[in-house]
Ligand SMILES: *[C@@H]1O[C@H](CO)[C@@H](O)[C@H](O)[C@H]1NC(C)=O
């Protein structure tokens with residue numbers, strides 16, 4: 001073997017080595033890509049499953065409200081909650097310009113049984129103070145139910161041209177379940193849709209009216225309703 005052929009052999013094996021290495025790393029890259037694609041695919045599948053579960057649950061929640069509903073809130077008529085007929089009534093003139101949010105300043109409730117019993121007791125109490133019916137247009141319980149008081153067409157005990165929505169509980173202390181706010185939001189939306197509520201309506205807490213009850217609807221409810229896209233007013237004369 002001469003020197004030249006020796007170098008030829010060396011350089012040939014060097015090239016071979018280099019080729020193998022390149023080949024190997026290319027092979028590694030392909031593997032890496034395959035793994036990444038697999039991970040992406042798994043992620044995609046997981047996302048699809050999560051999205052499906054969320055969607056199905058949402059549909060279920062809406063479907064779980066049977067009877068008369070607003071969104072997934074059950075709407076209970078006076079017959080449903082066991083109310084008595086009014087002594088008399090004055091029609092509520094539309095469009096309603098003002099929404100007044102109050103609280104009941106009682107213990108909260110969390111089921112149809114406890115909430116409907118509360119609503120019946122409010123009616124009894126309002127009859128005792130010589131009101132013609134339960135004072136509010138709508139009452140919202142901690143069960144996320146909407147209890148119809150005087151409804152959309154009868155004047156409430158606040159004043160003509162207003163809609164009285166009452167939250168069951170004492171929201172100087174009790175936590176306001178977000179589903180109660182949601183129910184109030186949907187009621188306002190429904191009022192606009194039905195043409196009962198003026199597009200220029202204002203919303204206030206009970207303590208912002210001049211017949212103020214300083215502690216209604218309570219600091220916790222006041223804070224919540226203030227952050228919502230309601231047309232907020234600072235004070236209104238009543
Ligand atoms: C309700 O009316 C009755 C009969 O008119 C009266 O005796 C009673 O004092 C009134 N109650 C209140 C709280 O105003």
Ligand SMILES: *[C@@H]1O[C@H](CO)[C@@H](O)[C@H](O)[C@H]1NC(C)=O
Nearest residue numbers: 110111142143144177178179
């Ligand atoms: C709000 O009320 C609903 C209906 O009763 C209930 O399912 C949910 O757990 C409550 N949420 C909170 C935060 O209390």
Ligand SMILES: *[C@@H]1O[C@H](CO)[C@@H](O)[C@H](O)[C@H]1NC(C)=O
Nearest residue numbers: 205207208214218219222235
């Ligand atoms: C109504 O109550 C809230 C919460 O306690 C308070 O911050 C607000 O100043 C009150 N408004 C009036 C007009 O009294």
